[in-house]
Amino acid sequence: MTTVRHLEIAAAAEPPAEGTRRLIDGQERVYYDGYWIKTYPVPADSLDAKKRLIEALTRRLFNHTEYGLNIPGHRLAEARAAYAAEQDPGKSRVKAAMLAGALFNRATDIFRKLVELQAEGIEVGCDDALMRECGQYLMEAMELGRFVLHRSGEEGIDELWGEPFRAFSIPVEDFYEGRYIKIGQTLRDIDRIAAAMIDTIGQVPLFAGVAGPIRDLAAAAKVKTETLRTDPEIFDIWSSLVTAGERLANFTPGPPTGTPSRCPPPAGSPVHSVSDGLHLLRAGRDLVFYITRARTPMPKSTREYIERCQTYLAIGSVPFAPVPLPA
Template identity: 45%
Template sequence: MRIAHSSNNPAGSERPTLLAQATPPDNGERRTVDGADYIHFNGYWVRYYPPLEESLASRKTLIDHLTRRAFHHTEPGINTPGERLDTARAHYQNQSDPAMKRVNAAMLAGALFNRATDIFTAIVELEEKGVRISRDNELMRACGDYFKEALELGRDVRHFSGEEGIDELWGEPFRAFTLPITAYYESRFVKVAQAMANIDKVVARIQQLYGDRPEFSEIGPLLENYSSAAKHECETMKSDVCIFDIWPRFIASGELLGNVQPHMQQNCSRECRYVMEEALKTLVAGRNLINWIARARVPMPRSSVAYFARCELLGERFKSC
């Protein structure tokens, strides 16, 4: 969650242990540890930031940020200016090649998002001049329709890795337009908790696969450090001063994990060496998946399923070594 005011008491570079209690906390329960606020959802404590005030100007700030963030995490070439909406729609409707039509749909979705934010910017500017615009106004209805259509096309928009759609992220500007700001913030805390759970599942699978291999005997602490750093990055605003500790730790621990080299056994065959090469590639792929989940702040279920299948194949090959 990035849209909020900076914390006066930023958390340190290590996430505190908050779940050591006999009775599991309720969803939405909040707690302050070392000057930092946390909120609990689905077994995870997530860094809490207070919502922006409820106003059109605040909603515009939120939507602008979420739109930029959506484009940042999705495939290139789809950030179509709003004034080119009609052209983008015509090319989408006239495209017959299925693979190209998917990309045209993503470009159209980008144009719809930008047209909606253009309209909403004009509405906020009118309000600042004293002109009140109701939810039933034609401009507001058009803005909502553009956001909704962009959301419906979100299934054709892929993460920049190309591995899967990321409609959870793509739908956030629409939710920020339709929900009260406090409700939108709560939905984001839930998504961050889900992203943390996804990270833990990926980490557990890597640990299960590599933990007993003597070639990767040092992987445990490196994996644990990266997991902790990834979850910390996932929950922290860029405007929070603690990001200057958290982001470097996230990047550095990921580099250490990605630079692991196997300790080849003396009797390692040529086939075993090929297996170790694949093991390195699979480890880096897992590190990358954790990176994508942490930065997008949403779970990536399809990429995770594909990665787990890759781990299964590697596990079978490990049996030959």
């Protein structure tokens, strides 16, 4: 398995410009946020390429959001009427999310037909009425994306809702470059989460051996984040990530080597709950998986998780956290 290259910058050295490309060990990589990220060939900028990209982004969107949003495009009028008639705030949010799903699917339906027309030799211009309608649906869906939660139930991922519209409205090459920027931000947050776990949970004597499994998970997650599912290496990369997550989830707390099992904590220091520490480890594992699979930062969840880790180190327990939606 390859390793994401993180740039170590000497005090007097200047980092390369964002977007710099270099060949490293025979693989082209692009520099963003301190990381050399694996690149992939960009498909030709055609209507067919955009159709395939929007279809893939739409599937990805529904894969990471709450359940029940994949409403077929032909039911768009029904979804819009249901949302407009709803008075209950909670149900209104959910119906707005369902409407967003129908809008995305309708836009994909239109794009698919436009590509079929082009394949028959019929020219489709950017100012075509159906092209404009497709763009309007994608824009409306993006605006409704603020009502949609990630499958964990903790926050939304607005980036995912904007991606199909960006793929529609800008050149394919520019879209791919924007994805590398987001991947760099995701790699940075994986490292932030891992560092928070080591600097808090890892400081508790019973969890003294947990730093290694945390680093292994972070390393595997970063490689997975930069790797497309179509990459031949995905079989080794995904299995490495899953097994690293299992090792962390199965970590068994115990006193450091050579330490008496009943050694009392120093006077005045908090007594750390083992069950809360294990819960935090597994919650951190889950969060790393969420952002790795989405290849997009989850700033609210990351910030709140780091705060919970700091609270655990300070007082020995963690506050209540939202329960994820069932898988």
